[in-house]
Amino acid sequence: MPSSSSSAEKKLLRGSLLPSFALGLICVIVSAILRGKSGIIGALLAQLVVVAFFIVHIGVSAISRKLDPLSTFALAIFSYFAKIAVLGLFLWALTNFTSRETINRASFGLTSIALTITWLAGEIRSFLNLRLHLPLPNEPRNNP
Secondary structure, three states, rough: OOOHHHHHHHOOOOOOOOHHHHHHHHHHHHHHHHOHHHHHHHHHHHHHHHHHHHHHHHHHHHHHHOOHHHHHHHHHHHHHHHHHHHHHHHHHHHHHOOOOOOHHHHHHHHHHHHHHHHHHHHHHHHOOOOOOOOOOOOOOOOOO
């Protein structure tokens, strides 16, 4: 069964990465046309942040597959808060240590939002195509 879980994560990853990279390329081109070099850097940075955020999510899913539900919950909550804390620190550093001429904030923000929506749509589409076989509960017995 490990190969099927690994395969499921690979399918989710592929189903999310391909549309995200395609849209990311479009965002980089549009940002380059509208904002120049700072737009390119903003769009590329957004793509890096969004993809890293969601790859960690799929990685945690693969790691926690064999764990009991309580450990899975704890790992999911820990990874969520860790990602939010790291993202908050990153955004704080971005706003305090870079200039607007270096990284275009609008390109970063709009690309992040577009890529997040695209990633989630790709992941949902891939999940629906997985055809997972979930164990059903035993049928109740009729006791006379």
